[in-house]
Amino acid sequence: MLQPASRPAAPRIIGTSAATATYSTRASPSLVPRAALRAAQPHLAGPSLRRGLATVARSDAFANLTSADVEAFAKILPSPSQILTTIAPESGSASYQPVDPSELDTFNNDWMNKYHGRSQLVLKPKTTSEVSEIMKYCHAKNIAVVPQGGNTGLVGGGVPVFDEVVVQLGGLNKIRSFDEVAGTLVCDAGCILESLDNHIGEKGYMMPLDLGAKGSCHIGGNVATNAGGLRFLRYGSLHGTVLGLEVVLPDGTVMDTLSTLRKDNTGFDLKQLFIGSEGTIGLITGVAIATPRRPSAVNVAVFALDSYDAVQTVFGQVKKHCGEILSAFEFFDQTSFDVVQKHATAGVRDPFEARHPFYVLIETSGSNKDHDDEKLQLLLEHLMEEGMIQDGVLAQDETQLQGLWALRESIPEAAGKMGKVFKYDLSMPIDKMYALVQDMRTRFDEHGVHGEGNDVGAVCGYGHIGDGNLHINIVAKSYDPKIESIIEPYIYEWTSNVKGSVSAEHGLGLMKATKIGYTKTPESIEYMKKIKNVFDPKGILNPYKYIQKITTCAAAHRRYHHLLFTQRLRHQIIGRAAAHFRKDQAWSYKTCGMSTWVSPSMSRFNRSGTSSHSEPDSSERSAFAPEYEPVQLGSSSVLKPLTPPSVSNLTPSTCLAIGEFKELLRQYRQLDDGITTRLNRSFARSRALGQSSSPSLLSSSTNSASSVDLGTSTYATPQPAACAAFWRELVDVWIGREEVVRFCIKVADQTSNPNPAVGSTDQRLDADFVPTSSKQDRWSRAENTAETLNRQLHNELKVESIIRARSLDAFKSRCRFFTPSPPAGPEGDRERAMWLGIPTPAARASQQGAPLP
Ligand SMILES: Cc1cc2nc3c(=O)[nH]c(=O)nc-3n(C[C@H](O)[C@H](O)[C@H](O)COP(=O)(O)OP(=O)(O)OC[C@H]3O[C@@H](n4cnc5c(N)ncnc54)[C@H](O)[C@@H]3O)c2cc1C
Incomplete structure (x- = not known):
């Protein structure tokens, strides 16, 4: 002892x-509750559905499958067992037999039974050339495809979202070669990780990765997700151990980089792009990997x-x-x-x-x-x-x-x-890791949903300390959006604040398709999209997930307003903005429902002679299609309010031309002006998507026949996530407006009381703002005197509080069960003040005549 x-x-x-x-392979725990999955029926889908907790709309850029398509696949795949379909053949055709829908359940539902697709066709190729032929056909016909390995992924990446064809790679399961001197293994992508480990174990080697799902996951799926796992600490990432890949590209081209060389410095290392690409730019069919000696x-x-x-x-x-x-x-x-x-x-x-x-x-x-x-x-x-x-x-x-x-x-x-598990897989500095777990528990406590028998039964914190990788498993009674809204975006913001990653090893999939911005810069994301476009210009491979190849509606809106405002504020002719924006706008009109709220501004484009309402031509369509984005209610394309430009786009000359300044504020106030319509639309959409709850059902104290209920029964109450998203946008707009007013008040103050120190402050605010004497002369000729301007600007802060109070009332009357959780610090204080309807610190300072913060 x-x-x-x-x-x-x-x-x-x-x-x-x-x-x-002595080392031997640990038995893998029983993994997939297939019986449970079989019992679950996939949803019948409308045009736009909640899949798991993400809301997306099916793109009509993709073809609907027909029996003729299945017949074509039957010619590519020789054995009837390689095709599982629920599509009935044409009468008289005997080239394939449909199966009972339950036979597709395993492929349509993920391991957690959280994400549910409704594919009608699963293809099981056995060779690379069969995969290539399948992709050639799908590419020609615009058929969407989801590659699937062992289906053990935890972010909904390997199951269809709608009716994508599942290409299941388990039939590619041969070991191609093993070099016992170098320890290099070349195998098909559909080999099961544990089988490979056992196979090379007999020769004194082992796979450089190991995970709890090893009995079901494929090496191709591991590479596609850049899986980490239990040996990462010792043997590092697959970016280091994978030596080569064979990949079938979306158009059917076979890209062979299946080298076993450890050193090769000839040009770009293209295989790296496919490691962690989650089946979005190619189907991995072969893997060459360096294996270490078994200890x-x-x-x-x-x-x-x-x-x-x-x-x-x-x-x-x-x-x-x-x-x-x-x-x-x-x-x-x-x-x-x-x-x-x-x-x-x-x-x-x-x-x-x-x-x-x-x-x-x-x-x-x-x-x-x-x-x-x-x-x-x-x-x-x-x-x-x-x-x-x-x-x-x-x-x-x-x-x-x-x-x-x-x-x-x-x-x-x-x-x-x-129970149902909300899984988060995060990277962050080791000393910060457990504070997040504790914060999450506190958060659930504050919302009164935490504890045995409660909505959230357990918050488990565990992970790979050596890799700085935290897993938080939040076990709930159900995948309830209310619980999700308590977790997100808080957990992602928290991670981003400590410079962590929102996905350490599970990937983005469908779950985190829109969350990448918490970790990657806009420039990186833009280049990822460009890479996606290079490999998959039609966007048929694993759509709705990871990096979308197109400008999303949200991005289109942001870009449109950014251009509009910056161009206008800089006194440049709208035509230039229009030229820039035409493609996005034409696409966005159809896809994002922008016409419903953008049209007043768009009329300005027409003046320049550019047809803003034109349908995109075919080249534009191919550049932008398929047209979709994951949509969050309340911040969705349909409801997206104007995104305020950053204050750096604002020049002092705009502040000093009061007409222009007022027009700017008017634009900013569109969301507040139309708040009732937007909320109503949000609720109608919420109801259509089945995401809303009747207040009378939610609150036992509310009698459905009561006047309160009668007053709101037309519009069901949206779920907290929808309210949270709407609230975020309101706050963003309010903050944007307040900052514009504050900035202009500073400008006006400095103009009416110029002193030498002012120049340096302004230079910090705006490089254009150098109060040279010529500029001051120009301002002195402006239509408004500095005093009048100053008064009007200070008045704007009062107007602000009135407008906000009205919008707040409208919002609170609809989102009756929602309370925001502002962060600590000045930003949070400002948001708290907005929620309480009291003047923000900036407005208070202005009322008291104190210098603005
Ligand atoms: C109990 C359990 C423990 C786990 N532990 C870990 C862990 O420690 N570390 C870790 O990283 N993950 C872990 N996972 C997650 C999962 O096992 C890994 O992500 C695994 O790599 C997925 O492999 P798969 O073959 O099951 O892929 P799937 O789930 O079928 O697919 C995952 C993604 O890869 C794509 N894909 C699959 N095969 C191919 C292919 N041949 N070509 C192109 N794209 C393809 C799919 O389209 C999808 O986007 C765990 C899962 C479970 C259930």
């Missing part, structure tokens, strides 16, 4: 020495700790003492541990006598058993002596090793058995 040198409460270490187990000595230990600080300290110590043999450093909290104990498959045993706030699992892998034993022994003694760990167990044999790993690996499965 290992004894601590001077600690009364000795950590308990099972075993007499750091015994070593002959593996140790696994689990320690119990009393704080997250201790987790970090122990990580430092483990790296110091065993850095070169460390192969995993995982952590999980008490909630995760409890969920596993209660819900995991039988066989997961609690090896501890008491409960502890945190647990870490460390694995060492080496080739010299005595060396590793000695190192681990020293480490354990040190950790105990220093009181860094409270308890610990060390695996003595293979069974114990598997048992300890099961404590960590069973968390996702156990959470899934407990």
Whole structure:
């Protein structure tokens, strides 16, 4: 028994020495509840649906499948078992037989049973040339396709959203070659990860990645998602270990980069583009990968700790003492541990006598058993002596090793058995990781939805500490948008604020298709879209997910207003803006419903002789189609309000020409002016999408026959997510307006009281604003005196509060169950004041005549 040198409460270490187990593959937990999936019926879809928690509209750029299409596929795929379809053949045709719809359930529903497609056709090619022929046909006919591997993805990327054809790659399952000297494996993309690991294990090698889903996921799916997993700490990313790929492009071209060279500096490394591309630019059919030697000595230990600080300290110590043999450093909290104990498959045993706030699992892998034993022994003694760990167990044999790993690996499965899981997979600095888990719990507490038997039963925090990768699994009773609105966008903003990534390893898929901006810059996103366009100009591959190849409605709106405002404010002729904007606008009219609210402004374009209402010509359509974007109610294309330009677009001369200034504010106030219409439209849309709830059903105290209910029954109450999005837009517009007024007040103040220091302030605000004498002369000839201007501008802040009060009333009367959660700090204070209908700090300062902040 290992004894601590001077600690009364000795950590308990099972075993007499750091015994070593021979490595063998751990059994993968049973993964896919296929029976449950089969029982679930896919939704019948209308033109626009909620899939999981994301709302998207089907693009009519894609063809609807016919029996003639299935007949064509039947000519490409020789065996009837390679086609599963519910489309009935033409009478008299016997080239294929339709199947019962339930046979497609496995392919239409994801592992979590959260995302549901309604594909009518699953194709199961067995060779690269069959995949190529399928894609040639789909490309020619504009048929949308979703590539599917083992369907273990956790972000809805591998299942159809609507009726996309599923190309399931499990039939490509051959090992092409294995070089036992170099350790390079070349195989088909549909090989199951665990099978590959077993195969090369017999030759003394192992796969450089390992995950809980290894018994079902494919190596092609792993590459497509750039899967991380449990060996990442030691062997790094697939960007380093994948040596080459064979890929079928959306038009059927086979791109062969299946090299096994470790070094090759000839031009761009194109294969890297496909690693992590989530099936959006090509179907991976072959993989060449470098595999490491299988270690002959593996140790696994689990320690119990009393704080997250201790987790970090122990990580430092483990790296110091065993850095070169460390192969995993995982952590999980008490909630995760409890969920596993209660819900995991039988066989997961609690090896501890008491409960502890945190647990870490460390694995060492080496080739010299005595060396590793000695190192681990020293480490354990040190950790105990220093009181860094409270308890610990060390695996003595293979069974114990598997048992300890099961404590960590069973968390996702156990959470899934407990309820519906909102999964977040985030990268961030290690010292910040657990604060987010605690914040999420506090947030649920504040909303009164947290605790056993409540809407949110558990918030589990666990992950790969060594990789700075946190998993938060929020176990709820159902995938309720109300719960989602408490989590998002808060969790993404939090992550972005600490410069983290909203997807460490699961990818974007459908779940995070619109969230990439929290991590990547607009420039990066733009270039990703350009790359998508290069490979998939028709946008047929895995649509609605990841990076859309087109300008989204939201972006089109933003760009339109940005151009409109900047061009106008800089006194340039609208024609230039129109020329820039014509394509977007023509596309947006049809797709984004812009005509309903943009038309007044668009008439200005007509004056320049440009037809703003023209349908896009065919070249424009091919550049922009397919036309869709994930739509969030309240911030959707239909309802999108004007996006205020940043203050940097505003020049002092605009402030000083009061007519122009007022016109600018009028534009900004369009959302407030039309707020009732917009809310009504939002509610009508909400009702159409089935996302709204009747107030009388939500609130037991509200009698459906009451006058209150009668007054609102035409428009159901939108879900909190819709209200949150609408509120965000209101606040953005209000803030934008207030900043314009503040900026102009500063300009007016400085103009009426010029002094030498002012110039430098203004230069900071706007590089154009240099109060040279000629400029001052020009201003002095302006139609408004500085005093009048000053008064009018200060008045605008009062007008602001009146307009806001009216809009706030309208909003609150509809979004009766919504309360915003402003962040801490000045921005949050401003938003809080807006919600309470009281003057913001800036307005207060102005009323009191104090200098503006
Ligand atoms: C219990 C459990 C534990 C997990 N643990 C981890 C973990 O530790 N680390 C981790 O990173 N992930 C983990 N995952 C997530 C998942 O297993 C990985 O994302 C995995 O790589 C997906 O592989 P797949 O074959 O199942 O792909 P699918 O789920 O079928 O597809 C995933 C994405 O890849 C695309 N795709 C699939 N095959 C191809 C192909 N051949 N060519 C082009 N595109 C393709 C799909 O279109 C989709 O966008 C876990 C999942 C589960 C259920």
